[in-house]
Amino acid sequence: MAEHFASVDDYIGSFPEEVRTVLERIRRTIHEAAPEGIGERIGYGIPAVTLDRRILVYFAGWRHHVSVYPVPRGDDAFRRDTGPYRSGRGTLKFPLNAPVPYDLIARTVRHLVAERD
Template sequence: MTATFATVDDYIGSFPPETQEILQEMRRTIHRVVPDAGEKISYQIPAVTAKGRVIVYFAGWKHHVSLYPVPDGDEDFERLVAPYRASKGTLKFMLKEPVPYGVIETVSRHLLDQHGASA
């Protein structure tokens, strides 16, 4: 990606309408989990913050959307994220398949809990 974006809205607006809808729903899902969430562009992708610290990143691509970082978790958590794990810290959701927003919510909650415990 060579473009630079000033805001998360600019970033999302750079995608085709169908992808914009998915990214907006990812954004809403994360915001429901993260109280008083902030947003910024970091590493040229959207980052959702709490108390000034990045909790989770999300991004759009040509054929998928992604969520980062994905923490390790217990067996139930690992079973939940396994079908979408693209690498140790990345979940990839293909655009041609329904996006599992419940998984995004669970991962966001897990990340928020981790950050809360380490703060």
């Protein structure tokens, strides 16, 4: 049975320390890359960051990886850079046994913001 979390803090707090550290940094990266006025909530059981009360991006922790959803279309360079991390059409999957490319997560957020309009 899936757990239900009251907040993003509760969700992140449910993970072992090494995963919590990565999730907190992803959270900070998203907040730094997004415009002012974003919010947070739990959606589909995972953290969601909102902009203008609409979901902008989700992120999640798993046993062996962390994920960011959805994947924007982006430009050719973005598609090339995200290629190794794509899992399906709408997911970026970053293994926990390798450095997480936080700069790529920031680029993902900036593309998602740009593609909203």
